[in-house]
Amino acid sequence: MGKQRKGSKSPKRAHRLHDTPRSKDADHLRLLPRFDELGGLRPGVSKTVSTDTGVPEATAYGVASFYHLLARPDVDVRVCTGLSCQMAGAADVEAALAGAGAAVEGCACLGQCDRAPAILRTDAGGGGHFTPLQAERPGTPGAPWGEVALPAVHLSPDSAELAINLSGAEDAGWSAHTHAQSIGPDATIAEISAAKLRGRGGAGFPAGIKWAAVRANRDRSPIVICNADEGEPGTFKDREVMAQRPHLLLEGMAIAARAIGAAEMVIYLRAEFAAPRKALLTAIAEARDAGHLDGLSVELALGHGAYICGEETALIEALEGHRGMPRHKPPFPTDSGYLGRPTLMNNVETFACVPAIVTRGADWFSGLGLGEATGTKLYPISGDVARPGVYELPLGTTMADLLAVAGGVMGGALKAFSPGGASSGLLPASMVNISLDFGPLQAAGSMLGSAGVVVLNDSRDIAQATLTRARFFRDESCGQCAPCRIGTQVIVRMLEQDHTDADTLERVCWEMEQGSICGLGQAAPIPIRHLVQHFPADFSGK
């Protein structure tokens, strides 16, 4: 209740920042798992979940409705709307399935671009369990398809000169972990810093700085979270790390946990990734049995169908059982993240680089990169390319060299390529000699991002490809802030129209970039600007 304030027009009310009141944290933690157990958001389920958790019924409903896998439990099959899958005929697959009477809907990139077109079947039993991803038919000529086909790894450098080496043998003894414990936290962090390891999830933030920041807060129960919510369109590298080198990931996380003084680790995994999940569960059990995880807990938390939860603060919101809407920064998660605790969050690939750095040293790692970049990088490549897959190459490899390793362009000459996920846009063939590295791509108005490369041959309409990605951003915007929620919607409508004025488009892009809260809205204009700037014929040809 408000208190009487005599004659005061400006009440003495000062909210403490960053402590938005809402239902009790502990109640929310059980919310999404409970919806999972009850088979998703069906009529009446919110009431049960509310009774079981103590979260108000409407709040529970609002949270579950945010996540597509929960919100639409009656969908039988989801068909990937990612660019590589669309180019491989996903729309035909969707029409055929719908024609056969299945409840079908499109979904955001399933991270199976090398097996395009990909679909996701919901288990008959419901309950949020999904069958392994299946590709129903061969896609791009030469592309592997099916559950496991061609090896996903094609090595160009000597396999001894790889930080991860997807087809390498797992080290059951966790020797890097042992070594890190012998040299201690400070020396471990110093090694990571000296290696100049930059985050492999998209933003490229220096890992050493992040680790040191969390370690400085080690008296407040820090936690390690692995961002395994790989959802950036065109990206499927973390999937392979988890499926093939789960011990490498766990070892990297454990080294990080001991370095920053954390006793808890969480892996936030895309629920759609069945094979990686199985591999991780096995590896966790093995590591526990071997005693590697003594004093450390590991939890595997599953996503529920929301691309935005790959954004670190949205991921934390999801883990806490809220709508996956990104937070404002500051505070940064290193200071106040999961449940207000200092949180070290890194991408799967980032953690997987750690054991090699610890074992072989910062000098070795930094010597692997080309130019200023350090280390090797997993480059997933798909689309009109002869051998789609994940290639581990020195960071800074040019697009031309990556294309050559992957067997070259299929179905025509190179017209465009997307260097690092949906928000990196599409660059023209004339830029094929650009280094796939943080700095050069940023300077070119693009980004390395997740390094998910998609190749388009000269039969492709770039306006259509751009529209595909604009629709993706529209569907995956969390809806919290207007520049992103409305901007992505307006842009799709403008691109769908016959006559779109470039100046008006640019003004909308400016507002989205300037006004949006998080990286999704800020970066969504990049593909639009690329269309206008690099592909005027396709743009005006609409």
Add this chain to the structure above:
Amino acid sequence: MAHPDGNRADDKAVSIVIDGRQVNARAGETLLQAAERIGVTIPTLCHDERLAPTGACRMCLVESSDSRRMVPACRHPVVDGLVVQTETERVARHRRGLLSLYAADVDVVPGTELQAHIRRYGLDPGLPAANAPRAGRPDDDNRYVLFQPESCIVCARCTRYCDEIEAVSAITLAHRGSQTTIATVDDVSLLDSTCELCGGCIDTCPTGALVERKSAHRQATFPALKPVRTTCNYCGVGCQFDLQVDAAANEVVRVTSPAPGETTNDGNLCVKGRFAYGFIGHPERLTTPLIRDEAGELVATDWDTALDRAAALLQKTAARHGANSLGFISSSRCTNEENYLVQKLSRAAFGTNNCHQCAAT
């Protein structure tokens, strides 16, 4: 400025500069609070000072020396030495661009905060309608609160009010992206939800998306209504509200609550105060005393006759059966003074303690 929760350690004084003017503030305050104190207007939409700030509507973005990006004034903390600019070309361009998006997304309702911002800051560029697939609740036929999704900017003031002030949580943000909307559980009627029909959601809505159903068809005329401040007499709390009067028709069209902080009720009302004003002009409203004639029918009379009749019968009953055969019950709709007089009548005039007032429990 003191915090309501006392002298915290971080309540230290800081000094910042807003649009070239020095402002003294305290750590823990926001840029918006500091700016308000020196009369600098920063437009807001999702802000309601009773609610924790979210910074979601982006209307209050300003330039601040501690950030490359523009920051939301409603939740950006003051830091000593900060230099803030609220009227740069970048901020102005942002306001026009943002309002253009809002105008493309919703039907702008006259007399609302959104329309006022559009008038003051302008729109650029002109955009095609966004046609967002934002669902309403067409089957919700409750007679009190109407949700018009075509005018909703999803600022979540209503849902946060329902959570944070009323602790009712009847409505929620639901779905996501351009489908984000204000929903009840499974889209049931508000009457089937936990809603207590306080109508606070209507009051805090900055776009008119939430409106009283009964007066919704007159929404365009709201700015022309004349507010008459009065005290609610449905109970003893003493909430104040404004009867919004159509002067020409001498008719109460709706009830609004005074701004938060102005009156005891801090901008809040209950279902009675907000919606139960229909009696004011009702044809069956009692405007004169009634007494029963020999045939037992109620007939209109004057106050003297009515009071004489009541006094005579009360005295007759007390004389025959004793004072404790009488009981005096007064209404919570009476004022304190009236209630006092009723118990005085009971105890002093008739000598019985059989008196009660329905809000006494």
